[in-house]
Amino acid sequence: MADRAPSSNMLAKILIACVLVAVTVAVHGLGIGSLIRGLRSRLADPPAGFWSAAALLTGVTWILILIHLIEIAIWALFYWWAGCLPDAEPAFYFSGVTYATVGYGDLVLPQAWRMLGPVEGLTGILMCGLSTGFFFAFLSRVFGAKFNAGA
Numbered sequence: 643m644a645d646r647a648p649s650s651n652m653l654a655k656i657l658i659a660c661v662l663v664a665v666t667v668a669v670h671g672l673g674i675g676s677l678i679r680g681l682r683s684r685l686a687d688p689p690a691g692f693w694s695a696a697a698l699l700t701g702v703t704w705i706l707i708l709i710h711l712i713e714i715a716i717w718a719l720f721y722w723w724a725g726c727l728p729d730a731e732p733a734f735y736f737s738g739v740t741y742a743t744v745g746y747g748d749l750v751l752p753q754a755w756r757m758l759g760p761v762e763g764l765t766g767i768l769m770c771g772l773s774t775g776f777f778f779a780f781l782s783r784v785f786g787a788k789f790n791a792g793a
Contacts, residue, residue, distance in 0.1 A: 655754075659761045662720060666713045670769050673709035674776055677702065681780070688784050695784070702780060706773045713769060714741045717762050726755045741766035 681702070689695040718730070718737035727733040727749065736749045740762045751759055 651754075655757065658720075659758055662717060662758070663761065663765050665716055666765050666769060669713050669716065670709060670772060673705070673712070674772070677705050677709075677776075698784070699781075702777065706777065710741070710766075710769065710773070713766075714738050717741065717758075721751070721755075721758075724755065726751050726758075737762065742770075743767055 689698050714737045715734065717740075718734040721727045721737060722730050722733040727736055732749055736751070736759075738744075739746050739749075740759050743763050743766055745763070750756065
């Protein structure tokens, strides 16, 4: 009967995945927290017209995308540093399509690292969901205040 105990190498990779997830969540929390602090003054006076509302929504969208790009970069830099992918461009590409759960499959991690891909995908789903929840709450607050004010 074969030994079914996980190897220390596998445990190390699980720990690395956990650290990458924790860093991703911390970056997301810091990013959304900073965005909330920056928007407090804007939320006190909701946008009056279409263009000011569109500019505010576009700005929030850009910032959320920037937060996600930073998180993608964290995973990509790890893939590159660990030698999972040959250079920066494929590492960033693989990380982006994995985080966004597009998963083209044209690039794959080496077998020894392949479990990081699904973990990054799950993390991306959760972080995108968190951003979606934030965006919905933000829209509700901005436009709820506008409609409650009788505009």
